[in-house]
Amino acid sequence: MTRSMTAFTRQEMQQPWGTLIWELRSVNHxxxxxxxxxxxxxxxIEGPLREALRKAVSRGKVEATLRFVPEKSSGALQVDQECLQDVLAATRELRVAGAEMQALNPLELLSWPGVLVESALDMREVKQQAQALxxxxxxxxxxxxxxEGVELNQLIVQxxxxxxxxxxxxxxxMPKILQAQRDNLQQKLSELTAELDAGRLEQEIALLAQKADVDEEIDRLQTHVQEVRRVLTQKGPIGRRLDFLMQELNRExxxxxxxxxxxxxxxxxxxxKVLIEQMREQIQNIE
Structure with a gap:
C-alpha cells in the first residue's frame, strides 16, 4: 500500500489531574x-515512545510534542504528620516552661504553615495515559x-x-519512420552522378537503421512501467524502490x-521526461 510521509494529528485528553496534548507531524525524509x-x-517515557514509533514508521522526519497542563487543585489535602508533631512538641515545651496557653484549636493547627499539604500527583497514571494517548x-x-498515499498512487498511475x-x-x-529514412537516403544517393556500390549502399542503410532502432528502449520503458505498477501494490515501504525505477525510466x-x-x-x-519528473516529485513523499 502506498503511504505518504506527510501527515499531522493532534490528540487531547482531559483528566481530573490535568490535560495532556500530543501533536505529531511528519514530513518526507x-x-x-x-x-x-x-x-x-x-x-x-521517551524510550518506549521511540520504540513504538520505530515499529510503526519506516521513513520520514517525525516531530512529537507533548504538553502537560496539571490542574491547580489536582490533589487531595492531607496532614503532614511530621510537621504536626513538631508543632505539638513545641507547645508542650512551652507548657513545661510555665507559659500560659489556651486549649489548642484544631483549625489553628491546620493553618500552621506546612501542617496541611496537598498530596503529590501520582505521575505513574499520567505517564500511562500519555503513552496511551x-x-x-x-x-x-x-x-x-x-x-494521502492513495492520492499519490492515483497521480502516479495517471x-x-x-x-x-x-x-x-x-x-x-517506428517502422514507418525507418522506412521513410531508408527511402530518403536512397533518393539522395540516386541523385549522385557517381556510380554507387550497391553493397555499400545497403551497409549504410543498415547502419542508419541500427542507430535509429529504439525497440530495446521501448521494451525497457514498458517493463519499468509494469514494475512501477507492481511495486505500488506492495505492502511496506516502497519509496526507495520507486525512486530507483524513476532513474531507470529517465535513463531510457x-x-x-x-x-x-x-x-x-x-x-x-x-x-x-516531463511525466517521469512529475512522478519523481510525488515519489519523494512516499514512505
Missing part, C-alpha cells in the same frame, strides 16, 4: 528521524499518511497511463531522445 519534545516530569495519535497519523500511451505511439510509428527516455531521427520522436521523449 530519506530515513526515519524522530524528534521528541516532552516535559521534564515525563522525560523517562501517543498510541492513539500514532494510529491517526498513519491513517493520514495512508489517505502518469504511467500517459507514458504507456506515448511509448505505444512511438512503437507504432534520454536514450530514446539521443537516438531520435525525427522531430516527433524527440517530442515524445521530452513528454516522457
Amino acid at each position: 530519506r530515513y526515519l528521524e524522530p524528534h521528541f519534545r516532552l516535559p521534564e516530569s515525563l522525560r523517562d 501517543f498510541r492513539e495519535g500514532l494510529k491517526d497519523l498513519l491513517e493520514g499518511r495512508e489517505r 502518469r504511467l497511463d500517459s507514458i504507456e500511451s506515448i511509448v505505444a505511439d512511438v512503437k507504432l510509428m 527516455a534520454n536514450t530514446l531522445s539521443s537516438k531520435s531521427i525525427v522531430a516527433s520522436t524527440t517530442r515524445s521523449a521530452v513528454e516522457l
